[in-house]
Amino acid sequence: MVGTAALGIGSGAGAGASAGAGASAGAGASARAGSFAFGARCVVITAMITPAVTAAVAIASHLFTRAGRRLLTDSPTAGLRAEPDAMTVELASGRVLRARLLVGADGADSWVREQLRLQSTGREYGQSALVAHVSSERPHDRTAWQCFTHRGPVALLPLADGRSSVVWSCFEAEARERAALPEDEFGARLTVATGRVLGNLLLTTRRLAIPLAARHTHRYTGSRFALIGDAAHQIHPLAGQGINLGLLDAAALAETVALHVLGTRLADPGDALVLRRYERRRKGANLLTMAAMEGLHRVFTSDSPTLTRLATAGLGAVDRLPLIKGLLAKQAAGD
Numbered sequence: 001m002v003g004t005a006a007l008g009i010g011s012g013a014g015a016g017a018s019a020g021a022g023a024s025a026g027a028g029a030s031a032r033a034g035s036f037a038f039g040a041r042c043v044v045i046t047a048m049i050t051p052a053v054t055a056a057v058a059i060a061s062h063l064f065t066r067a068g069r070r071l072l073t074d075s076p077t078a079g080l081r082a083e084p085d086a087m088t089v090e091l092a093s094g095r096v097l098r099a100r101l102l103v104g105a106d107g108a109d110s111w112v113r114e115q116l117r118l119q120s121t122g123r124e125y126g127q128s129a130l131v132a133h134v135s136s137e138r139p140h141d142r143t144a145w146q147c148f149t150h151r152g153p154v155a156l157l158p159l160a161d162g163r164s165s166v167v168w169s170c171f172e173a174e175a176r177e178r179a180a181l182p183e184d185e186f187g188a189r190l191t192v193a194t195g196r197v198l199g200n201l202l203l204t205t206r207r208l209a210i211p212l213a214a215r216h217t218h219r220y221t222g223s224r225f226a227l228i229g230d231a232a233h234q235i236h237p238l239a240g241q242g243i244n245l246g247l248l249d250a251a252a253l254a255e256t257v258a259l260h261v262l263g264t265r266l267a268d269p270g271d272a273l274v275l276r277r278y279e280r281r282r283k284g285a286n287l288l289t290m291a292a293m294e295g296l297h298r299v300f301t302s303d304s305p306t307l308t309r310l311a312t313a314g315l316g317a318v319d320r321l322p323l324i325k326g327l328l329a330k331q332a333a334g335d
Contacts, residue, residue: 080102086224101257124213131166133163155168212237214294216233217232217233226279
């Protein structure tokens with residue numbers, strides 16, 4: 001008999017570009033050390049990427065407890081087996097979990113995708129994202145900033161404690177050089193690169209360099225499984241769209257499954273035809289956004305000064321047109 005389990009598996013690896021930029025949740029992460037939540041009719045495997053996600057897991061644990069569910073975070077995954085009526089996840093502790101739907105939300109280096117042997121297409125950018133937290137001379141006023149330079153974009157994302165999360169995309173040699181700089185010199189260079197929008201910036205954490213890549217999985221779903229977020233698609237963090245795509249995936253999958261099982265406990269959440277509706281709903285939008293980000297990346301890393309100036313002027317014009325900017329923001333948010 002299939003257990004009624006909802007399971008989340010998260011690793012401490014891969015504090016990636018996406019963490020700060022909201023770009024690709026879970027870049028570089030895998031499900032080797034996990035967190036597990038029980039209570040629905042599915043298994044969700046996720047990747048932890050930052051201390052912020054660790055805090056989110058603590059909140060989720062509280063919510064699961066209140067709902068009569070459990071969230072476990074202390075056992076790595078050991079194996080995955082597909083059966084006609086269930087997916088079985090084996091833990092290193094020897095525990096076995098079975099559910100009718102497995103959701104892979106475990107980042108760009110998806111353990112679920114690997115175990116299911118799903119094919120994907122991608123390319124390396126030859127760039128890395130330097131990720132860190134900084135304090136600033138001026139308050140961020142809960143505003144995110146994205147500065148485009150010829151050598152790559154740099155983002156400042158507001159944090160609740162008043163600091164900002166930095167994602168500085170650059171070519172790998174530059175990333176290594178900047179990661180080795182003394183903290184005060186790194187802060188000074190970052191201040192200049194961001195146009196002093198928040199005044200002087202001071203490094204408050206260690207720097208982490210994450211290789212950047214684009215990847216798209218050919219198939220998001222099948223019998224008893226679905227992929228969401230970076231497990232299904234990975235994009236460049238230059239516009240911070242990775243996290244938006246992941247959240248939209250999660251919402252679409254939840255809605256699709258909920259509509260199917262609503263009103264009856266006999267409905268099968270792992271039905272391949274039902275899960276295919278989610279894939280059709282999201283794949284086109286994801287590919288469109290990936291193409292747009294690829295285009296922006298090519299423009300801003302182009303050797304043509306004219307093309308770069310035109311792109312910069314275009315973004316400046318959009319920033320001065322509230323209606324157009326609002327429409328783009330709604331599109332990015334999936335509205």
